[in-house]
Amino acid sequence: MNFFLTIVLDGLIQASWLFIVALGLTLVFGVLKILNIAHGSFYALGAYIAASAVTMVAARGFHPGIGFVAMLVAVALIASAVGLLLERCLLKMFYGRDEVVLLLVTYAVFLIFEDLTKLIWGVNPIYATQPYELFGNLEFAGLYYVGYDLVLIPISALIGFAVWFGLNRTVIGKIVLAVIHNEEMSVSMGVRVNRVYAVAFAFGVLLAALAGALTAPKISMQPGLSSDVIILSFAIVVIGGLGSIEGAAVGAILIGLARAASVHLMPEAELFMIYFIMAAVLVFRPEGLFKREMARRI
């Protein structure tokens, strides 16, 4: 029983940050119809910025709590700026081209960011562990967990709820949904689709970078981080259905549990399991678990 609980908790901890990454990816796909390969790079960017911020604050002798807040603020500011800049100056030029071409544009961005992060932060692993002890150790049903890990679960749920609420219960959200649903119609109703695109992309970047920042204290930042994360979040959004928020949540929990279960039961099958699930879902429901089938256009 305890063993089972360990897997579930570990899975949920994994799922919490994976969900935030996947949420950004699925939103960007929903609005801009771009499957963003560079999304993993934004995650890595957030993690690196967070590490720098935490180290800077710690070096001045402040409380790790301040470091935690400082890293979130720094990441939020820089990521939104990067997102807006990329959308306005680069992606804009490729709208209307084939899905695959846009995918390759983001692949090029991914390649560029790989080297940029190496140029700025070097190739050696970077750590930012100070905030990790912030919430102490918590006991949960006889199991000891690092508080920080457990706190990630409600944070992620909160972010998920905020996005859902923002999309479904506010005017701006309704406009975004209208653009997702039918872009031409929204334009003719007077929606400034360009603006929606820019904001949605920047928000997607922000979510990826936030997830990077939140996980930064748990991991070591080094090259290769982005390609591992993108491949996981791809699996999640494909399982859940591209563009679906509920799908991203369920996909993240599935992948989180699968990772945790295979780490505890058969560590050699971890990556295999994830892609096996993804392939299986695609075989039976190519549109993902949470997407309605669309009528075929002749």
Add this chain to the structure above:
Amino acid sequence: MKNGLHPLVMIALVAGVTLLGRALPTWTLSLATIAASNALIALGIVVLARTGNVSFGQGLFFAAGGYGVALIANAWGLTDAVAQVIIGAACGGLLGLIVGPFIARYSGIFFGMLTLALSMVFYGALVKSTALGGSDGFNVGRPTLLGLSFTDPREADFMLYAVSVIVTGFAGIGATILFRSEFGLASLAVRENNLRVEYLGISANRVISINFVIAAIFAGASGAFALMAQRHIDPQFAYWTTSGEFVFVAVLAGTQSVAAVFVASMALELVRSFSSLYLPNTWQLVLGVFLLGVILFLPRGIGSLWIRKRRKRSTIAANAPIAAETGAAS
């Protein structure tokens, strides 16, 4: 289609390029070998792209070919280059035959994602299989040709260059003939509208499956070349960035011309090797900027540099909708 070169002219071209290898310096020779091998797999992607589907998991067949050849070479001591290419192609083709019919039902982004997922399943399995060396992979011996072994490294390089250029060249000629055939035109029709093709009595799934198997055969043979050139294999062969690079070459080339695939592949290798020589820490950055530049300024690929004018004169009336979309579809 009347335009394009006669197959005999193309054979002469392949022979010419092969002999040119005699005059090339050694570093270009190994570069050209890799470029030819990448061109082969990218050609497979172009073949498949003509049905409107882009595979992001060609690494699966690339690795299958490579591992198949490496295992047989180490188990039975089979080192003949030509035999290895045939084995690689057979391994890729067999796997394609299994995967193809099942994957042909999907289209667009789902096709790409499913192929990517399959290649990553294979990668995951390879990394963890200790019998195959895990993530480190294993080494294989030098290839021979028709019983001759090459001790002089320059001769060995030239042999590999010649074999890869000839095989890739003939694959290119085969592809050109295929593109002009009834089947090749049916593939284009599938991309335009697969439902109408079905109503006309052609099975779209069959067309996609066959193209898929051809792409898989090319990828398997390409895996054999990569193995012979590196004399080492590891799971990186199946990783998604490897597959991404092949799609990269295919997009640089565009779907209009077979020759463009070779030019694009060579251009990519040159950019890569020069930037890793002069800008060792930023070659990916250079590559990314190069890719963005090509997509922006040559939307229909490198092939559009010399194909555009001819199309305008002769076949624009017949091919107008196709020509308008060829660049975008890759």
